[in-house]
Amino acid sequence: MGLFEKIFSREKKEKLDQGLEKTKSSLLGKIGKALAGKSSIDEGFLDDLEEILVTSDVGIETTLKIIERIENRVQRDKYLTESELNTMLREEIADLLPDQDDTLSRDFHLPNGTKPYVIMVVGVNGVGKTTTIGKLAHQFKAKGHKVVLGAADTFRAAAVEQLKIWGQRTGVEVVEKGMNADPASVAFEAVKAACEKEADVCIIDTAGRLHNKVNLMNELSKIKRVMQKVVPGAPHEVLLVLDASTGQNAFEQARQFTAATEVNALALTKLDGTAKGGVVIGVSEQFKTPVRYIGVGEGMEDLQVFNKYEFIDSLFSN
Amino acid sequence: MFENLSSRLERAFKSIKGQGKITELNIAETIKEIRKALVDADVNYKIAKSFTDRVKDKAMGQNVLTSVSPGQLMIKIVNDELKELLGGTTEELQIQGNPAIILIAGLQGSGKTTFSGKLARHIKGKGRNPLLVAGDVYRPAAIEQLKVLGEQVEVSVYTEEGNKNPVEIANNAIRYAKQNGNNVVIIDTAGRLSVDEEMMNEIARVKAAVKPQEILFVVDAMTGQDAVNTAQVFNERLDFNGVVLTKMDGDTRGGAALSIKSVVNKPIKFVSMGEKMDALDVFHPDRMASRILGMGDIVSLVERAQQVFDEEEADRLQKKIRGNDFDFDDFFKQLQQIKKMGNIKDLMGMIPGVGKAIKDVDINDDSFKNVESIIQSMTPFERKNPDSLNGSRKKRIATGAGRDITEVNKLVKQFEDMRKMMKSMNKMQGGMGGRMPKMPFRR
Incomplete structure (x- = not known):
């Protein structure tokens, strides 16, 4: 636990635990029951595990993969105690999740030498992109970074207005050209403004x-390309926002958005609800894309840096 | 995308072929595949379980030796059961009352x-x-x-x-x-x-x-x-x-x-x-x-087509076809629009019955490449005037495109056939006001 203590303040840990409470109680509750009085892995346990994982949206393929790994382990380690099994599950799932570059996002630090660090946020409708950006702005600003936001959602009714309100709340500048403006030009202007104002993050x-709308996905590629004209290498981070309540379609979302924009980070939102967001395990594994942030509420503070060990610890620790 | 249910069932049913009846024993694998397909489609785990139990009850004892394959029979049972569960009572929106x-x-x-x-x-x-x-x-x-x-x-x-x-x-x-x-x-x-x-x-x-x-x-x-x-x-x-x-x-x-x-x-x-x-x-x-x-979703295919096909462009094209001056430029544009709809194999998979047939066929999006390079090797004049394509022009085009002369001949022949067909369609429609009917799918 010592390691986690260092990374997460107690307050944050509590919030994460609260957010993950539902996942935790169902996983541990069922596994605990399944294990009572048993000294080795059996079919009944595997059935329960399968049910727990599948009903957490982990998906059949990934679930079978996890089960296969555990079965292989059991063949080697014949005698199991409950805590051994928990450790094993934790390790097997951790192995599936790619590590993220901890220096990048831990506690909302930014990489040295990249200024402005440009983040482009993408995703399907209603996953919480704008809210996530508002929270990110707040967190970066709290760490002493100068932030500029670009309102390139010029399509959805009142989206610019929504981002502007977040800008006011967090005291961060928003570059906008109103509704129906060309999103690529807004992105261009925003990155340019970030350079001129010597912002740390844009x-x-x-x-x-x-993701199945070809023309809209092409537009996204264009928005991305345009930024490179101002800052070579921008955007440094393409953040795909996934809604924790989304099922297996998240795979297609990740596939198409990655094809259009080379997604290199994931954010998982709405983890404070009853949805488990298990699909992110398979998605993160398949596309080798780390989960960077999780959203656990509607407040400005309710965004946390994802740490897979912490995440899994919250799933399996008592 | 996930493998669709029909190909899964075809596989699962290998075990039943040659057996007279669907029994508890030989259906187990099939039922598991159906459940997997449902869960992959985000049906709740428990509901998928109870659903497949119902399907199993219905299927049990049915004769396999009928005109349809056991796979088809199962799909029909699953499909009917799903429709029944999803449908049921359709009520109108209650907008009586003031307000x-x-x-x-x-x-x-x-x-x-x-x-x-x-x-x-x-x-x-x-x-x-x-x-x-x-x-x-x-x-x-x-x-x-x-x-x-x-x-x-x-x-x-x-x-x-x-x-x-x-x-x-x-x-x-x-x-x-x-x-x-x-x-x-x-x-x-x-x-x-x-x-x-x-x-x-x-x-x-x-x-x-x-x-x-x-x-x-x-x-x-x-x-x-x-x-x-x-x-x-x-x-x-x-x-x-x-x-x-x-x-x-x-x-x-x-x-x-x-x-x-x-x-x-x-x-x-x-x-x-x-x-x-x-x-x-x-x-x-x-x-x-x-x-x-x-399963095949023809409706989605049409919707996808509507999304990328530009209506103005379609009207312009119709005029050209009516005037019988459809040329290689138009043909080229058509190819681009089809390509815009996305992966050809995905598109064909949406046509009911085609999915399985092309499962193992490798169709790549480059299939149009040769045709495109031939058209691009034509001069603007040639593209506008397909009739001008004589032997020496075709030879030059083939060299330019790096293709064999026979390929050029084949394309030109196909293009001419297409024009002939358009011409006869125009004649047929001439008496009916001359306007081609629009696709009936538009809402």
Whole structure:
């Protein structure tokens, strides 16, 4: 626990635990029951595990993968105690989740030498992109970084207005050209303004779009390309926002958004609800894209840096 | 995409072939495959289980040695069962009463506000005079969003800036509606999590205060396993009348529809697809069933085509075809439009029955490349005047494109055949006003 203590303040840990309470109680509750009085893994346990994982939206393929790994382990380690099994599950799931570059996002630090650090936020409609940006702005600002936001969702009714309100709340500048402006030009202007004002981080909001809309996905590629004209290498982070309540369609979302914009980070929102967001395990594994942030509420503070060990610890610790 | 059910079943049924009847023993593998397919489509784990149990009961003892293959027979049983579960009683929207009150509820980001706008437009189209009420007092700019949508559909929007009490706003809005002759009141509400006790109490209070004729639960079609919990809690608290599935223009299988229907047994009243205000449809259980099963979806194919084909361009093309001056430039443009629709194999997979046939065929998107390079090696004059293509021109084109002369000849021949066909079609239509009928799928 010592390691986690260092990374997470107690307050944050509590919030994460609260957010994950539902996941935790169902996983541990069922596994605990399944294990009572048993000294080795059996079919009944595997059935329960399968049910727990599948009903957490982990998906069949990933679930079978986890089960296979555990079965292989059991063949080696014949005698299991409950705590051994918990450790094993934790390790197997941790192995599936790629590590993220901790220096990048831990406690909302920014990499040295990249200024402005440009983040482009993408995702389907209604996953919480704008809210996540508002929270990110707040967190970066609290760490003493200068932040500029770009309102490139010029399509959805009142989206610019929504980002402007977040700008006021967090005391951060928002670059906007109103509704129906060309999103690529808004992104261009925002990155330019960030350079001129010597901002540390520039976050670009984009309109929600379903990943199967070819033209809209092409537009997204264009928005991304345009930023490179101002800052070579921008955007440094393409953050795909996934809603924890989304099922297996998250795979297609990740596939299409990655194809259009080379997504290199994930954010998982709405983890404070009953949804478990288990699909992110398979998505993160398949696309080798780390989960960077999790959203656990509607307040400005309710965004946390994702740490897989902490995440899994919260799933399995008592 | 996930493997569709038919190819899974074909595989599972290898074990049954040659056996006379479907029995407990030989059906086990098939049932497992069906359950997997359903869970992959986001049907709730437990519901998939009870569903497949029902399917098993129906299938048991059926003769395999009929005209259809056991795989086809099973698919029919599954499909029929799904349709029955998804369909059932379809009730009309209750908009009688003066004013009739409709309350919209759901999670954050499910699409309540967009749907409210669409519903207002739909109701207005029925000759009623709706009023939209901005009851989402929490999310920044939610009120603004409804105002913009109201303007788009030309429906008035009742707002109270600064008032944070949705019960008061709803009551005041109804009073306003009575005074202003609005006979349907649509109350948009803030998104809320089912575990948020305070917020669930709030919407229950709105319900108690305004006694709506109709409460619609709005849910994202991409929702996974959690659809069951959320629908259950909202139903316990609100006893809603109907479900609205949103974002159906995506490529999700939409298994959540089955989960919700099974848990709360309330009709799915609308499906919402896209951000345009007219993109609202009634629910078709048969379409939804094939969608969940990953069977051919011709409707999606047409929708995909409509999305990329430019109507103006189509009109221009029609004129050219009528005037019999369809040339290589037009042909080239057509190829580009087809390519824009996406992966050719995916597209063909949407045609019922084709999916399996091309499963192992490698169709790459470069299949047009040779044709394109030949056309691009023509001069603008040649493209505009296909008749000018004589032997020496064809030879030059072949060299330029790096293709064999026979390929050029083949393309030119195909192109000429195409033109001949267009010509004869024009003659056929000449007597009927000369205008080609439009595709019947447009809403």
